[in-house]
Amino acid sequence: MSVTSVLTRENFKKNAINSDFQESEMNALIESASQVIAPLWPISEFAARNPWMGLEKQSFDEVACWLKDTRDVDIYPSASVILSAKSKGEIDEVFVKMGLQRWLDSHPLKIPRDVAERFCHAALRLDPLPSSLLSSLKLKEMADGLSGLNTERTESFFKQPISSFIENQDSERLVNTLDHHVIKWCKLYLDDSQAGWTMPNREEGFYRAWKSLIQYDPALSKKQRERLKSLPQEAHMALKEALFSLKIPESEIQTYLEGHLLSLPGWAGMMLWRSRHSSHEHALLTDYLAVRISMEWALIKPYLPLTNRRSEKKVSITHLLASWIHWGDLTIGEWSQMAAAKQNEYLTFAYRFDEKLRRKLWLEAWEQTHTDRLSQKIISKQPKTNNKKSVLAQLAFCIDVRSEPFRRQLEKEGPFETIGIAGFFGLPIATMELGSNHSQASLPVMLNPQHIIKEAADKNELKLYQHRRQTVNSLSYTFKTMKQNVLASLLLPELSGPWISLQMVARSFVPRRADRFIRNLRETWLRKPNTKLLLNHVHHLDEEIPVGFSKKEKVDYAHQALKMMGLTENFAPFVVICGHGSHSTNNPYSAAIDCGACGGAAGGFNARVLATLCNLPEVREELASGGIEIPEYTVFAAAEHKTTVDELQWIYVPELSEVAQEAFDRIEAIMPKVSHNANAERLAHLPNFTSKLKNPNAEAHRFAKDWSEIRPEWGLARNAAFIIGQRELTQDIDLEGRAFLHNYDWNKDENGDLLANIIAGPGTVTQWINLQYYASTVAPHYYGSGNKATQTITAGLGVMQGNASDLLAGLPWQSVMQSDYEAYHSPLRLLIVIQAPSVYVERLLNNDLAFREKVQNGWVRLASVDPEGHWENW
Known part of the structure; x- marks a missing residue:
C-alpha cells in the first residue's frame, strides 16, 4: 500500500473547525468559494461564459499564477501556438522587444544589463532546453552543490482535496475515485428527462436523495457505506461534520472548498447555475459540497492520520543552471569560477524570467500587433464626405462577428446602410411559438424576461395544427418509451430498423436531398398556419410574467431600440430588422452557433416583434411626439441571417409602400450574389473546403445538412475586437469577421448613458464570448470540451468525454483548432474600441468601476478614436 501525504500532524490538531461553526458562516464561505467557478448553462441553452467572471478583481496575471499553482493549468498561450502565430506574421517582434525593455526597467537588476538582455532575448525564442544538457551528469553534480537560491516556500496543503495526495493499493490517487463517484451521482440527480427512471427522492434535494441511496451503493465497501449511513440529515451539518473529521482549519475552509469546486468545475458549475435559477434548489451548491466532501472522508478515513511531511514548492536548480548555459552562453567552467553570491544572483534572475513570463510578453506583443494593425486600418481610411447619400434600405444586424462580412458584401451591391445592435434588440421577452405551452427566454442570459410574446392563429387552423403536432410528439414519445422499456426495446429494432437504416444511408450519401425530404415531409404534415403576434397586454390574475406589452411599453421598447441603433432620423423607405440563427445536423453544439449570448435562441422572433412594433400607427404617433418621426412610406420588416449558409430568410414582410417594394425587390435580386461572395470568403477558412471550383452556396448547404460534418461553420472563432462607433468608421474595411460592431454616435449621447448601457450589456457579452474562446484554446483539457467525435451527451445537459x-x-x-497541431482561433483578450472624445471614455471609467477593473486588471483592452481620428490606447 502506497500512502502519500504532505500534511503535518500539527496542522491536523491546530485550528480545526469548531463545533459551533454557524450555518451562516458556512454559507458565506461557500458563496465566496464559488467565485472560482462559473455557472454552466445546459448545452441546449448554450451561452458563452467567462470562466473567470468571479475573479476579475484580481489581475489576469495573478489568476494565471494561481491556476498554475493550484491546478497546473496554463492560461497563457503555449509556445507552439505563439510560434505558429509568429510564423504567420501575426506578431511584430518589435513589440516583444519593447515589452522586454519595460519589464527590465521595472525590475531592479543585480546582474549586468547587457548580460540580462542577451539571456532574455535568447530565452524568448521559446525553444526548449536540450534534453542532453538537462541529463548531463556534470551539470547535475554542479547543481547539487548549489544551495544558496532562496526560492523554496511552504504552501497551503488545503488548496487541493486531501484525497489528491493519497494513493490506493493500485497506485491510483483517491481523488480520481472520488471524482468517479461524484460524477455518477451528479448525472443521476441532474438528468433532464434522458433517463427512463428518475432518481428516487429527487424532489427532496441532491443531498437527501443521495443519502437515502448511498447506503446501497455496491461500488462502495461495507465499511464505507456504514460511515455514510450515519451522516446528518441536513447538508450543511454533514458538510460541517466532514470538515471537522478531516480537521480542516477554519482559516483554510474556503481554500479547501475552492479546491473541491475546481476538481470538477463543469459539474460544480451546473450545480451553481441550477442554484441560481431554481427557487427550490438555492442550496444546491451546499448539497454538492456536502456529498463530495462526505464521500472524501469515507474514502480516506483508513489512511488517517497522514504522515508528517511538509508541502513545499521546490525549484529545479538544474533547470535554471541549464538555462544560463543554453541561453546565456556560459560554459560550466565559467560558471564554476563565479562567486557563490554571483551565482545566486544569476539563478534568481533566471527564476524570475520564467516560461510563464516569456509567454506573457509574447501574448502582449501579439495583442499590441493586432491593436496597431487595426488602428492603421481605421485611421488611414479616407474620411467620407459629410453629404450622406440617400439609401434605399437600412438593415440592422446583430453585433455578432459573423455579420461583418455579410454586411460588407451587402453594402457593396447597392445603396444600403447596415447597422449593428445587440441581437435581442433590447426586448426583454420570452417567446411562445404557436401550439406550445412553454416559453423560451429570448434575451441575454444575464437578464430575466419581463414579458411573454405569443404566436396566434385562426382558432380552427390552430386546432388542426395542434392535433398534427400532437401526433408527431406522440410518435416521438412512444419511440422513446419503447426504447427504454425492457420488453418493448427487444421489438423496437425489428419495427424501426428498416426506416432508420434507410435514413442513415440517405443522410450519409445524399445529405442535402435527405434533409430536404425530411424537412418537407415534416412541414407538409404540420402545415403551420400563418400567425400573428399577441402584443397587447392580457391581464391574468395568476401570471408571473405579463403576456404582451402595455401601450407605453410598446413605445418605450421601440424608442429604446431605435436610439441604440442610432436610427432616429433619415429613415430609408425599407428598414429590415435582422436576427441571426444557424443550421446544422447532428450537432450537440448547435445552440453554440446561434446566439452566443441568448442561450441558443435565434434572433428572428425578436426581430419580428420589433418590426411589428415600429409599424404600429399608435407607436409611430407617440415616437413622433418624442422627436422620432418615421415617414409614412417607411416600412419595417423582419428577417433572419442564417450564418451557416449566409442567406437572408424573410420572417415578416407586411404590405409595402411603392418605394419599400422597390427596395425589397432590389435586395431579393442581389441576395444570391451577396450569399455567394460571403460564403466564398467564409468557407475559404475551413480546412475541409479546399477546391476553388466548388459552388460556395451548395457547399455551405452541404456543411449544414451533413450529419457527419464536425465543423459546419467556425462560429465566432478569431473574434478579437468590439468596435463601438458609427458605421462610417469601419465601412469598406475588411475586418476579416473578427470584430463585433455596435453603432454609436456620441453626438447623440450627451450624458453618456447610451455608451454606459452598451458597455454594461453588449460589452459584457462580447467579453464572455471572447474569453470562452480564449480559454478553450489555451487550456482545452480544462476549459474546452475535447474532440466532437468522442463526446457523449449526458443527462440531456451537456457532453462528457467517455462516460465518466x-x-x-x-x-x-x-x-478553435485548424488541425490537431495548429490553432485557428487567435487567443487574444478583447480589444474594445470606442469612437468618442476622451472625456467620454474617462467618464465611463470613473462611473463604471467594474469595467475599470476589467481594463486595469488586463481582462479586456481599451482604445478610443476621437472626432479628429486620433487613436488612443488606454
Whole structure:
C-alpha cells in the first residue's frame, strides 16, 4: 500500500473547525468559494461564459499564477501556438522587444544589463532546453552543490482535496475515485428527462436523495457505506461534520472548498447555475459540497492520520543552471569560477524570467500587433464626405462577428446602410411559438424576461395544427418509451430498423436531398398556419410574467431600440430588422452557433416583434411626439441571417409602400450574389473546403445538412475586437469577421448613458464570448470540451468525454483548432474600441468601476478614436 501525504500532524490538531461553526458562516464561505467557478448553462441553452467572471478583481496575471499553482493549468498561450502565430506574421517582434525593455526597467537588476538582455532575448525564442544538457551528469553534480537560491516556500496543503495526495493499493490517487463517484451521482440527480427512471427522492434535494441511496451503493465497501449511513440529515451539518473529521482549519475552509469546486468545475458549475435559477434548489451548491466532501472522508478515513511531511514548492536548480548555459552562453567552467553570491544572483534572475513570463510578453506583443494593425486600418481610411447619400434600405444586424462580412458584401451591391445592435434588440421577452405551452427566454442570459410574446392563429387552423403536432410528439414519445422499456426495446429494432437504416444511408450519401425530404415531409404534415403576434397586454390574475406589452411599453421598447441603433432620423423607405440563427445536423453544439449570448435562441422572433412594433400607427404617433418621426412610406420588416449558409430568410414582410417594394425587390435580386461572395470568403477558412471550383452556396448547404460534418461553420472563432462607433468608421474595411460592431454616435449621447448601457450589456457579452474562446484554446483539457467525435451527451445537459468525465464547459476542439497541431482561433483578450472624445471614455471609467477593473486588471483592452481620428490606447 502506497500512502502519500504532505500534511503535518500539527496542522491536523491546530485550528480545526469548531463545533459551533454557524450555518451562516458556512454559507458565506461557500458563496465566496464559488467565485472560482462559473455557472454552466445546459448545452441546449448554450451561452458563452467567462470562466473567470468571479475573479476579475484580481489581475489576469495573478489568476494565471494561481491556476498554475493550484491546478497546473496554463492560461497563457503555449509556445507552439505563439510560434505558429509568429510564423504567420501575426506578431511584430518589435513589440516583444519593447515589452522586454519595460519589464527590465521595472525590475531592479543585480546582474549586468547587457548580460540580462542577451539571456532574455535568447530565452524568448521559446525553444526548449536540450534534453542532453538537462541529463548531463556534470551539470547535475554542479547543481547539487548549489544551495544558496532562496526560492523554496511552504504552501497551503488545503488548496487541493486531501484525497489528491493519497494513493490506493493500485497506485491510483483517491481523488480520481472520488471524482468517479461524484460524477455518477451528479448525472443521476441532474438528468433532464434522458433517463427512463428518475432518481428516487429527487424532489427532496441532491443531498437527501443521495443519502437515502448511498447506503446501497455496491461500488462502495461495507465499511464505507456504514460511515455514510450515519451522516446528518441536513447538508450543511454533514458538510460541517466532514470538515471537522478531516480537521480542516477554519482559516483554510474556503481554500479547501475552492479546491473541491475546481476538481470538477463543469459539474460544480451546473450545480451553481441550477442554484441560481431554481427557487427550490438555492442550496444546491451546499448539497454538492456536502456529498463530495462526505464521500472524501469515507474514502480516506483508513489512511488517517497522514504522515508528517511538509508541502513545499521546490525549484529545479538544474533547470535554471541549464538555462544560463543554453541561453546565456556560459560554459560550466565559467560558471564554476563565479562567486557563490554571483551565482545566486544569476539563478534568481533566471527564476524570475520564467516560461510563464516569456509567454506573457509574447501574448502582449501579439495583442499590441493586432491593436496597431487595426488602428492603421481605421485611421488611414479616407474620411467620407459629410453629404450622406440617400439609401434605399437600412438593415440592422446583430453585433455578432459573423455579420461583418455579410454586411460588407451587402453594402457593396447597392445603396444600403447596415447597422449593428445587440441581437435581442433590447426586448426583454420570452417567446411562445404557436401550439406550445412553454416559453423560451429570448434575451441575454444575464437578464430575466419581463414579458411573454405569443404566436396566434385562426382558432380552427390552430386546432388542426395542434392535433398534427400532437401526433408527431406522440410518435416521438412512444419511440422513446419503447426504447427504454425492457420488453418493448427487444421489438423496437425489428419495427424501426428498416426506416432508420434507410435514413442513415440517405443522410450519409445524399445529405442535402435527405434533409430536404425530411424537412418537407415534416412541414407538409404540420402545415403551420400563418400567425400573428399577441402584443397587447392580457391581464391574468395568476401570471408571473405579463403576456404582451402595455401601450407605453410598446413605445418605450421601440424608442429604446431605435436610439441604440442610432436610427432616429433619415429613415430609408425599407428598414429590415435582422436576427441571426444557424443550421446544422447532428450537432450537440448547435445552440453554440446561434446566439452566443441568448442561450441558443435565434434572433428572428425578436426581430419580428420589433418590426411589428415600429409599424404600429399608435407607436409611430407617440415616437413622433418624442422627436422620432418615421415617414409614412417607411416600412419595417423582419428577417433572419442564417450564418451557416449566409442567406437572408424573410420572417415578416407586411404590405409595402411603392418605394419599400422597390427596395425589397432590389435586395431579393442581389441576395444570391451577396450569399455567394460571403460564403466564398467564409468557407475559404475551413480546412475541409479546399477546391476553388466548388459552388460556395451548395457547399455551405452541404456543411449544414451533413450529419457527419464536425465543423459546419467556425462560429465566432478569431473574434478579437468590439468596435463601438458609427458605421462610417469601419465601412469598406475588411475586418476579416473578427470584430463585433455596435453603432454609436456620441453626438447623440450627451450624458453618456447610451455608451454606459452598451458597455454594461453588449460589452459584457462580447467579453464572455471572447474569453470562452480564449480559454478553450489555451487550456482545452480544462476549459474546452475535447474532440466532437468522442463526446457523449449526458443527462440531456451537456457532453462528457467517455462516460465518466467532468461535464465539459467550453468549446470543442473543432471550434478553435485548424488541425490537431495548429490553432485557428487567435487567443487574444478583447480589444474594445470606442469612437468618442476622451472625456467620454474617462467618464465611463470613473462611473463604471467594474469595467475599470476589467481594463486595469488586463481582462479586456481599451482604445478610443476621437472626432479628429486620433487613436488612443488606454
